[in-house]
Amino acid sequence: xxxxxxxxxxxxxxxxxxxxxxxxxxxxxxxxxxxxxxxxxxxxxxxxxxxxxxxxxxxxxxxxxxxxxxxxxxxxxxxxxxxxxxxxxxxxxxxxxxxxxxxxxxxxxxxxxxxxxxxxxxxxxxxxxxxxxxxxxxxxxxxxxxxxxxxxxxxxxxxxxxxxxxxxxxxxxxxxxxxxxxxxxxxxxxxxxxxxxx
Ligand code: URA
Numbered sequence: 001x002x003x004x005x006x007x008x009x010x011x012x013x014x015x016x017x018x019x020x021x022x023x024x025x026x027x028x029x030x031x032x033x034x035x036x037x038x039x040x041x042x043x044x045x046x047x048x049x050x051x052x053x054x055x056x057x058x059x060x061x062x063x064x065x066x067x068x069x070x071x072x073x074x075x076x077x078x079x080x081x082x083x084x085x086x087x088x089x090x091x092x093x094x095x096x097x098x099x100x101x102x103x104x105x106x107x108x109x110x111x112x113x114x115x116x117x118x119x120x121x122x123x124x125x126x127x128x129x130x131x132x133x134x135x136x137x138x139x140x141x142x143x144x145x146x147x148x149x150x151x152x153x154x155x156x157x158x159x160x161x162x163x164x165x166x167x168x169x170x171x172x173x174x175x176x177x178x179x180x181x182x183x184x185x186x187x188x189x190x191x192x193x194x195x196x197x198x
Contacts, residue, residue, distance in 0.1 A: 003039075003040060006039065006040075006117045006118075006119070007039045007040075007117075009113075009117050010039050010114065010117045010118070013034075013110065013113050013114070013117070014034040014035075017032050017034045017090055017110050018032050018034070020032060020090070020091075020107075020110075022106040022107070023091075023102065023103045023106040023107065024103070025089060025091035025092070025093060025094075025099075025103055025107075026091055028091075028092065028094050029050075029055055029091040029092055030055045030056055030058075030092075031055060031056070031057070031058030032058065032090050032091055033049075033050040033054045033055065033058055033059060033060050033087060033090055033091070033092070034058075034086070034090055034110070035060055035084065035085060035086030035087070035090075035114055036059055036060060036080075036084070036085060037080060037081060037082075037083050037084035037085050038081060038082055038083060038084055038118075039084065039117070039118055040118065040119075041082065041083045041084040041118055041120050042120055042121045042122065042187050043078075043082075043083045043084075043120055043121070043122050043124065043183060043184070043187060044083065044084040044085070044086065044114075044115065044118055044120035044122070044123045044124070045061075045069065045083060045084070045085045045086070045123075045124050045126055046086055046087065046088065046111065046123060046124070046125050046126060046130040046134070047060060047061060047065070047085070047086075047087045047088070047126045047127065047130065047161065048087060048088055048089070048098075048099065048126070048127055048129040048130065048161060049087050049088060049089040049090075049091070049092065049093055049099050049129075050087060050089075050090070050091065050092040051063050051065070051092065051096055052092070052096070053066075054066075054092065055091075055092035060085045060086060060087055061085055061162075064162075064166055065161070065162035065163050065166065066162075068162040068165055068166060068173075069085075069126075069162050072162075072173070072176055072177055072180055073180070075177060076177075076180055076181060076184060084114075084118045084120065086111060086114050087111075087130075088104055088107065088108070088111060088129050088130050088133055089103055089104060089107045090107055090110060091107075098129070099129065104129070104133065108133065111133075119154075120154060121154055121155065121186065121187045121190055122148070122154060122155045122156070122157055122183040122186050122187055123151070123154060123155070123156050123157070124156075124157050124158075124159055124179065124180065124183050125156055125157070125158045125159070126159060126160070126161045126162065127141055127160060127161025127163070127164065128140060128141050128161075131144055131156075131158040134151060134156050135149055135151070135156055135158070141158055141159070141160055141161075141164075144158040145158050145159050145160065145175060145179055146175070146178070146179065146182070147182075148182060148183070148186045155183075155186050157179055157180075157182055157183040157186065158179070159175070159176050159179035159180070160172050160175065160176055162176070
């Protein structure tokens, strides 16, 4: 499939998701938060699920976690519009509770299609939910982070969720920064014919 077809398919998928009633999360949502960014990005971020600000605006990572993510990107010379950002579940869990397995199961098809259509070289999973979903692991993020895992012809680089950094230690921010740099080095070291950045 060519890129124009991919972009059109991504838009169609967003439209489909906007009317989704597959799980109970649709009952409390203001907006579906499908995802945003460069539909041809080499680097994709996957968080957990929308919070209050994301639900209100229909955009991922626009609250405090998003500010931190943007500043981590700026530190390596990237803007949000150069990457693609999505979540495991597209509707806000009530009271910001964790998404439940049945909700993740109903929603994960959208994410799988987003990854296939954007076709990034590296996916950075933010926190335990996206890391466990993609890498099918029960190992926690503290042990998983710091490495690039080959995954269906691309790589997954797990890192902390920005909320973990907001909760505490400055070391978490440094480790997240190191993980983003690792992801960029994986992208830069691809085969020459694949190595055109963004
Ligand atoms: N936390 C997430 O996991 N995703 C968002 O979009 C915002 C906060």
